[in-house]
Amino acid sequence: MxxxxxxxxxxxxxxxxxxxxxxxxxxxxxxxxxxxxxxxxxxxxxxxxxxxxxxxxxxxxxxxxxxxxxxxxxxxxxxxxxxxxxxxxxxxxxxxxxxxxxxxxxxxxxxxxxxxxxxxxxxxxxxxxxxxxxxxxxxxxxxxxxxxxxxxxxxxxxxxxxxxxxxxxxxxxxxxxxxxxxxxxxxxxxxxxxxxxxxxxxxxxxxxxxxxxxxxxxxxxxGNDHQYEVGQLALSEPLVVWSAICGPLFGVAAWGFTRLTEEARARAPKDRRLPMYSLLNFAAIGVLVMVFPQLAGNGKGAATLSFDSDLTIGLATTLLVLKVAIEVSTLRAGAEGGLLTPGLTNGALIAVVLGGIWNMLWPGTSPGAYAIIGAAAFLAASMQMPLTALVLMVEFTRVNHDLLIPILLCIAGSISTFKWMVQRRFMQVPESE
Incomplete structure (x- = not known):
């Protein structure tokens, strides 16, 4: 923050x-x-x-x-x-x-x-x-x-x-x-x-x-390359409405993810237990990666698949659950690293799921458009940097400027909800804590 x-x-x-x-x-x-x-x-x-x-x-x-x-x-x-x-x-x-x-x-x-x-x-x-x-x-x-x-x-x-x-x-x-x-x-x-x-x-x-x-x-x-190659994504009414409705959901998800990662970091060992915890954690991740290669690394692969509309709702759900689990377990085991790309990826996977369901009700929007908007909204809330998240997504993807409207709507909803959740929790914490 x-x-x-x-x-x-x-x-x-x-x-x-x-x-x-x-x-x-x-x-x-x-x-x-x-x-x-x-x-x-x-x-x-x-x-x-x-x-x-x-x-x-x-x-x-x-x-x-x-x-x-x-x-x-x-x-x-x-x-x-x-x-x-x-x-x-x-x-x-x-x-x-x-x-x-x-x-x-x-x-x-x-x-x-x-x-x-x-x-x-x-x-x-x-x-x-x-x-x-x-x-x-x-x-x-x-x-x-x-x-x-x-x-x-x-x-x-x-x-x-x-x-x-x-x-x-x-x-x-x-x-x-x-x-x-x-x-x-x-x-x-x-x-x-x-x-x-x-x-x-x-x-x-x-x-x-x-x-x-x-x-x-x-x-x-x-080289002067950008991180993600994204095709032309059109602005549509279903996309704008979805962004306004789902913005708060990304805020809630980001708040939950932040709570999990903060607690995991606080409980991470720094003594002689660290090597054992770390070995067990990464060996378990290795077993998962044998089946799901998309889980290896900081999440760029899964984010790319999301932006390219190459994930089904089922696979996106599976990757989301496993990604969050191994991110939290890795921090709990004592390893260090950032949460920028992991957070971006989590947001993109959530958006693929929510956008896929929305397309069943109001079809016509590319899943990749949902993914880019969701990634920006989750990243903005989880790291409390709305302006930076917006600009990063534009620079990462060189996305069409028309998508700024739904991105801003979704970020506004996610940031507002995240802050409300934080304030609500703070007011509920007993004075003894």
Missing amino acids: ATEPSSLGSLHIPYRRFPVLAAVVVLTGVGAGLGGMLLALLLHAIQHLAYGYSLSHAASGESFLSGVSAATPERRLAALVICGLVAGLGWWALYRFGRPLVSIKQAVKPDGFRMPVTSTVVHALLQIVTVALGSPLGREVAPREIGAVWSDWLARRAGLNAAERRIMVACGAGAGLAAVYNVPLGGALFVLEVLLGTFEWSALVPAVVTSVIAAVTAWLAL
Whole structure:
């Protein structure tokens, strides 16, 4: 959720310091772009090696879902077992021997602590390796952490004050997101809406500049491609009505998912139990992936199938139940990762189910259109970032701007319902708690 708005816009920067600040902004964008690019290449290389596809290319046009589907069931299981070993031993060793981790949101608070460089880099690499091997969590936190650590180091070397360093740490995180997903506007909005909670000029300008530079830098190896190839989707009356009706349902679902994941994270072991929990969890996921290859990874494969209208109501329901279960169990077992793509995928699968039922009553709308709208609504509510979720979906899919109307309707319903659910629960909590 967004931090409290601050007076960052009132910062007075002497003219003689503008060159220093400008240099930090540019170098933050370049460094975050290179970091995100290298992490993405590492992810693809491990995926290809683990599942045995496109071995001659670090990044190829063949999708992860295609590679997993072509692998033998035994190879899928072996990859997830290895994932369990890496996750369990890796995070146990990090908690046992590394310095305490500091999250990006903690680092950008006015009294926030500095992120430890070595521990944060190891934490990011563990996320990339485990997601590449098939973990159901997201990969987006890793490039954000690398970008934040890099920008913090730059800001301190340049002698920036505490308020300026906060801005640059947030901008480094947003630039990392922009680089790995090629979403410059989404990365900038993430900084402003989620991390800093302000749209003042002193934050807006460096957020936009760093995210654009990072995204363009990552083109060197990743190309100027978007995440999902989506065909033309038409706006229709059934789609608009469905979006207005189902928006609150996505809010309720997002609230439930948030409760589950928060509780799972709070109860995750950080001691010697972690390796055993992790191995058992990923071995169980491996058994499921032997039957359902769509479950491997952060959910991009299932989201792609949803956007392409390639899922039946029955398969979408099955994948939804299993995806939520393994996402929660993985967090409970002690593994780490983001929830951006998993949340997007959950929303898309819910939308395929609800949209399929709606098409029985009022036919004529592509399931892919429902999926895109549902993904945006669920993501907006679950991560409490309506503007960022809207822009991310547009940048992810390059969807027709006509769909902005139902997307906005659905997001409004989901966000309002989510906030109402949170307020209702807060009012019901006994004072003793």
